[in-house]
Amino acid sequence: MEALSEKIFLKLDMPNDQNRRGDRDKIFDALKEKYGQVIMPYKILKELYPKCREANFEITVTLARRDYDWVVTKIECGDTTHNHYGLCVDLGSTTVIMRLVDLNTGNIITEECIFNKEIKFGEDILNRIFYTRNSKEKLYEVHKAAIDTFLELLDIIEKKTNVKGEDISIMTVAGNTTMIHFLLNIDPWTIFQTPYTPVFNQPGFINAEEIGIPISGYVYCFPSVANYFGGDIVSGLLYTEIYDSDEISAFIDIGTNGELVIGNKDFLVAVAGAAGPALEGGISKFGMRAKKGAIDTIKIINNEIKYTTIENGKPLGICGSGIVDLLSEMFLNGWVDFSGELKENASKHIIKVDNELAVEYASKDESKNQESLIFTQSDINQFLKTKSAAYTMVAFLLGEVGLTLDDLDRFYAAGAFGTHLNLESAVTIGMYPDLDRNKFNCPGNTSLEGAYKLLTNRNLLSKVDNIASKINYIGLENAKDFLEKMRGASFLPHTDIDNYPSVKANLIKRGLL
């Protein structure tokens, strides 16, 4: 373990006639040999006496690693090295996940997830930004909501594990550019205004106390690359290690925004754009987030819709992975055509609602107090835009570096959406490219995993900087034919079916082609 902080037990001579070094200097001498550049803040200096002498100079020093030095964050009496903790955080605009890690072993002690308290200022990040516009007080409110989210998580963790903030010496945070601005009480207005330049990409190590987080050390926020390309993605790249690989990988994370990176150890190119609310339940009356009662998988068997719900709850709506399944199954069963149009007579589940075709994927059942749940043609059309954006980003970025799909050795579908998605369905509707399935990898919450990886391996600090500076970020506004390409990709699976040989074979097998 070479974690981002260290605890070291020192057994030093008590002051005596042979050794009259000052307390501070004796500790420094002992640390410098192992740690090199060390700083002892004034706050710690003030606490040395009489603490060290009362402890008979058997003390434990906690040091937090920064870019090029170590900071003494705590001095305790006796040997407390067993008591050494860190936190890693995925700071999402919707949910915040905090993981408590034993920094002696790397063991995960607990992981907690709550909603980001900033939501009360707007579910959409843009609403929060507009809320804080031109007001330091309102900016502080949103900032405080972020901090309060952290405080609640720390509280939950302390109640569960008995580990207190003062025993935590370091925290790594991965979040998008705006979320980190809010966390640090810095106005994110410029991120969304041309020319979309944040106040900072890399904020450096920040004393937790200065932003009101009650741990005894430092907060490290992953650097962003651009307005829509935040530290959460840099963290994800750190986790996947595509920047160190000979293989050419694509890394895609589709959530509120969509980010895509293609590259290997020699190059990294990236695009990003707002994916819109399609995947978070915003497009349909019955669309919803992936929580209890959301339909997350769908199969059509013998012309009947079979579904599962999250935590087996009563069906309340459909989440992203359910939508992808629904579209894919309808396409493979001839309920929608190549352009995504519902076929009126293909199934009894295709009904007319307010003069618009829709599929009723869950029927009304008064005995179960079950409402009718539908997905309309408009919903489908809206979703097709998202799926074609995902595909087009890949095609565009490959084109920018002169590669084709065949050159991709690996395809990482990161994030919650990537994790819960049925891969076959995503390929069937043309959201992901039709690659050898062995090339796909769904690594889960890479933002959190990257933050964990850095927390437990300080040697990666310079890697993070390398990744951030190596990425060649291409603003989508420079992609002149992007919209045109998107239209081509809005067919199921694509205008050019030969791009999708496995889907083509399946359609032929099913007699649909």
Next chain:
Amino acid sequence: MEALSEKIFLKLDMPNDQNRRGDRDKIFDALKEKYGQVIMPYKILKELYPKCREANFEITVTLARRDYDWVVTKIECGDTTHNHYGLCVDLGSTTVIMRLVDLNTGNIITEECIFNKEIKFGEDILNRIFYTRNSKEKLYEVHKAAIDTFLELLDIIEKKTNVKGEDISIMTVAGNTTMIHFLLNIDPWTIFQTPYTPVFNQPGFINAEEIGIPISGYVYCFPSVANYFGGDIVSGLLYTEIYDSDEISAFIDIGTNGELVIGNKDFLVAVAGAAGPALEGGISKFGMRAKKGAIDTIKIINNEIKYTTIENGKPLGICGSGIVDLLSEMFLNGWVDFSGELKENASKHIIKVDNELAVEYASKDESKNQESLIFTQSDINQFLKTKSAAYTMVAFLLGEVGLTLDDLDRFYAAGAFGTHLNLESAVTIGMYPDLDRNKFNCPGNTSLEGAYKLLTNRNLLSKVDNIASKINYIGLENAKDFLEKMRGASFLPHTDIDNYPSVKANLIKRGLL
């Protein structure tokens, strides 16, 4: 000029489509090339927006140098590089001298001196230490008095020069071990208790804000070597450069304490001890500090005492340099013998007061409202201890390294006492050794000058550490025959007159030998 802080004017691109680096990161890129390891504290990060953009990214960055990195202490709009100041301070237990320096040129703008406000807790440092014993509140009172002294000096300087604290980015402070402990609100109790170990030798760079000094950067305190060997002497050594010389030098500073260093580029040995109040007016009813009205030089011409006073004030008493002159002149005129005994009939100025012989160095004169000023035999005996301690320290330390007086190439008599002293008188009474007069050097307030030197040349930072770690400090408690040697040196000029050939020749010439 390579001062301890720098101001640099940057003219950077405004955010644009070609350059979307964050404000912080753009500034960092510009700084890193020249400055290497740079830290921008959170406080500065928070101020970047909208400041930089409003300034059209024409900004001036102030950086303070620390041991191995630079800290951004200020960002201003436009080019303010002309406005760049630092302070150096001699923090004495009696007086505090502060010098304002233009860090672009090294020019001294003003120098102010006031009494240390700690005096109200005791003229003697020991009284202050006992006052604060076991009480954080009382420790804070004395600390606050030190800070208030700095505040008053800053106030005087601002009124005189219009330079504000916020325009000052760095301050160097040289003071003895106890004074620096008080300045930093750290209990100095251990310095005076066996085994005499301070809480710290080197406190490192401290954010001025943290100790309540309203400048916008850092405070650097010179490190101490031991309880009685403080940063003021380390600063003095830095000034004289004896640590870099081939020549073997002695450096002596006699004030409240006496400190002596002997060495060259290959070695530095040191002793120190309490010199006692002899030189600060504490030994005689009419002894006084070197201020207006103090008799500072004395000559005996035709058996009459001629004196001068500081600022030509009405004579109020006698200060250290006056005492040395008085003793020397009395000795050369046969008023005292070799053992320092007053000769009752040698002069009409030798009188009996309360059954004790005394010299009346200023006569009562009612027309001038002038009191009779006397120096008694007890006063002389007391002073002889001080002068013999000074001599014995030199002899002892030379002996420790196997050298003799002949090996000394240079003799620095530092401090206010050394500066105002008549060298011939000091040699005549045997306080200083009888060296070739060309070897003597009275460099003045070396504590202040060393602080100034570092302030204006950051490359000396590592020199300071080298000096402090190179010094071999010998506690006088280890000098077993010290008291015996002191007795030998309490004669005028010394038991062994052959140690003082020039004095011997003079005495022969005057028919006293």
